[in-house]
Amino acid sequence: MGDLGLFLVLLFFAVLFISQALLLPVAGRKAKHGELASRLKQAQKKLDDESLSLLQEYYLKEMTPVERKLIKISLFEKIKKMLDLAGMSISLSKLLGWTFIISVLVGLTSIALGHLWYLTLALFFGVWILVYLYVQSRITKRLQKFEEQFPEGLDIIKRVLQAGQPINQAFREVGEEMPEPLGIEFRKTFNLLNFGYDMRLAILQMVERTPTVSMLAFSSAVILQKETGGNLTENLDKVSKVLRARFKLSRKIKxxxxxARLSSWILVLSPFALYLLTLVINPEQANLLITDPRGISAISFGIISLAIGALWIRKIINIKV
Structure with a gap:
């Protein structure tokens, strides 16, 4: 029973992490471009204390009293920002509460079934890992959709600016014409500007909510124009062309x-499919793998090798653009 429990634990985490390792997003990842990020940090340093307090006040305004206390802890603050990035309407307290209740129920069920303690512990934390991976997948999909819509949003801004309207009106037009997630982000920024917030403050808040390469490039162009002057329409036209070329290259790479991604899935899933086929054709021979200690050792080594191989394949295929 002990060996079977160890086998189930390894199988659970292997399938979990292998499937995540083979999810290869080409677009929609959070931006980590050092040059653009450092430029925005320099712009943030130039904000006075009053502007920074306004930024913090706006961030805390829509939270419940419980959430305001929770985000004082860095771990819960990171989870809250993840929920904002994912565009999920559930509150931080509800997410933590429901996840805890479900993980406890799963753990109690495991105990009732007589599983070993480490299998129960693995299932308990497995629920938290699944929730984390689900939120991460929502973040990737939302940011990917945001980047797909962004060049069209830049075209709207250029048309409004060319018509002689201020950039505040351009943000409003994008917010009204574009669907989510791009439209709602520009509407929030327009509301900040309408309430009298400084342009740099509103842009930095927008970057916090959608930290993509497209957003970093756009915010850098706007902040640079506010600080040094220049033709914003021309700058945005260049940014739009670069972003379209980048997205086209990302699609081509994908x-x-x-x-290669299909081959990796076949290579990783074929051992599991072969075992299920053997279980149907010759159950006695298949059961040896989970009853004989040598079979458990072979499966454990194979699962670890599969996980390493999947991560290796991800490293080779996942080309940053």
Missing amino acids: TLSAE
């Missing part, structure tokens, strides 16, 4: 790597 297409060219499709065969």
Whole structure:
């Protein structure tokens, strides 16, 4: 029973992490471009204490009293920012509460079934890991959709600016014409500007909510124009062309790597499919793998090798643009 429990634990985490390792997003990841990020940090340092307090006040305004206490802890603050990035309407306290209740129920069920303590512990934390991976997948999809919509949003801003309207009106037009997630982010920024917030403050708040390469490039162009002057329409036109070229290249890379990703899925899932096939054709021989200690050792080594191989494949295929 002990060996079988260890086998189930390894199998659970192997399938979990292998599936995540093979999810290869080409676009929609949080930006980590050092040069643009450092430029925005320098712009944030120039904000006075009153502006920074306004930024913090706006961030805390929509939270419940419980959440305001929770985010004082850095771990819960990071989870709250993840929920904002994912665009999920559930509050931090509800997410933590429901996840804890479900993980406890799963743990109690495992105890009732007579599982070993480490299997129960693995299932308890497995619920938290699944919730984390779900939120991460929502973040990736939302940011990817945001980047797909962004060049079209820049075209709207250029048209409004060319018509002689201020940039505040451009943010409003994008917010009204574009669907989520781009539209709602520009509406929030327009509301900040309408309430009298400084342009740099509103832009930095927008970057916090959607930290993509597209957003970093746009915010850098706007802040640079506010500080040094210049033709914003021309700058945004160049940014739009670069972003379209980048997205086109990302799509091309995704297409060219499709065969490699399909091959990786086949290589990783074929051992599990082969075991299920053997279980149907010759159950006695298949059961040896989970009853004989040598079979458990072989499966454990194979699962670890599969996980390492999947991460290796991800490293090779996942090309940053």
